[in-house]
Amino acid sequence: MSRHTISLGFDVVLPIVLGILFVLNIMLMVLVPIVWIALLSVRANSRRDRQLSPLPIAGCLLSVLLFGTIVFAAASYEPTKTKLQHLSREITFPTQDVELAELAFLTSRLNESRQFTIRFSFPDADRHKTVRLPETTVTVKQLLDAIERDTGMTGRFHSCGNGYSVLQGEDCGFGLYVNGKYFTNEEFDLFAYADDRFKRLSE
Known part of the structure; x- marks a missing residue:
């Protein structure tokens, strides 16, 4: 898989960290999407400068999957409710x-x-x-x-x-x-x- 398809930092670590923060309280639920959009914008501009596609589809899908899994797991975990x-x-x-x-x-x-x-x-x-x-x-x-x-x-x-x-x-x-x-x-x-x-x- 090309190194430009999936980024360990942006597509794996970032959604995990943001997902954990997102489930902690309502203020972070508001801030996390804003921070994520800002970082995606920075990444897209950086990739354009290197003449790459703005956002790789595989990386985006992996990010969404990881983030969604964390949110779903937190919402479903009854002992903490x-x-x-x-x-x-x-x-x-x-x-x-x-x-x-x-x-x-x-x-x-x-x-x-x-x-x-x-x-x-x-x-x-x-x-x-x-x-x-x-x-x-x-x-x-x-x-x-x-x-x-x-x-x-x-x-x-x-x-x-x-x-x-x-x-x-x-x-x-x-x-x-x-x-x-x-x-x-x-x-x-x-x-x-x-x-x-x-x-x-x-x-």
């Missing part, structure tokens, strides 16, 4: 049957012994709905599945776009929110429930 790590965390509850209001308190910031924080939004009329857990100790995913099955509400992680990366996925920086359909009825008041709960336990 922040969302999946959160979903696999375990939470222990006192019983398998937990009322929605109690569930909202146990996973709220008001509960100092909470194992995971979840923000709930639901009508006050639904506070006595019971969520049946498969066991007293469940993963966050199992908890969300039970909530959706018994109440119809779904959970969603809220993330900051600046924290996204191909390798780690969304950063889930704003936490997990559980809610259902839009409602106009009075919303469940977590703080009032926490006060009443404290008074009941103090009696």
Whole structure:
């Protein structure tokens, strides 16, 4: 193969380095294409000066293949995904049957012994709905599945776009929110429930 067809530096090392940087965070996702285009322009001008084709097809295809492989591998690698790590965390509850209001308190910031924080939004009329857990100790995913099955509400992680990366996925920086359909009825008041709960336990 001609030495002008594939360059070890431009067609092998460069896409590997840029691919690794590309998957690390969103800022590098923006910068990497700009840097790559600039370097390709420099290379093309240099090859024209030597009366060669601006960009060899074989080298470009190899670069794209290496870069794409790195990005695909990083996107597919589940152990590094922040969302999946959160979903696999375990939470222990006192019983398998937990009322929605109690569930909202146990996973709220008001509960100092909470194992995971979840923000709930639901009508006050639904506070006595019971969520049946498969066991007293469940993963966050199992908890969300039970909530959706018994109440119809779904959970969603809220993330900051600046924290996204191909390798780690969304950063889930704003936490997990559980809610259902839009409602106009009075919303469940977590703080009032926490006060009443404290008074009941103090009696």
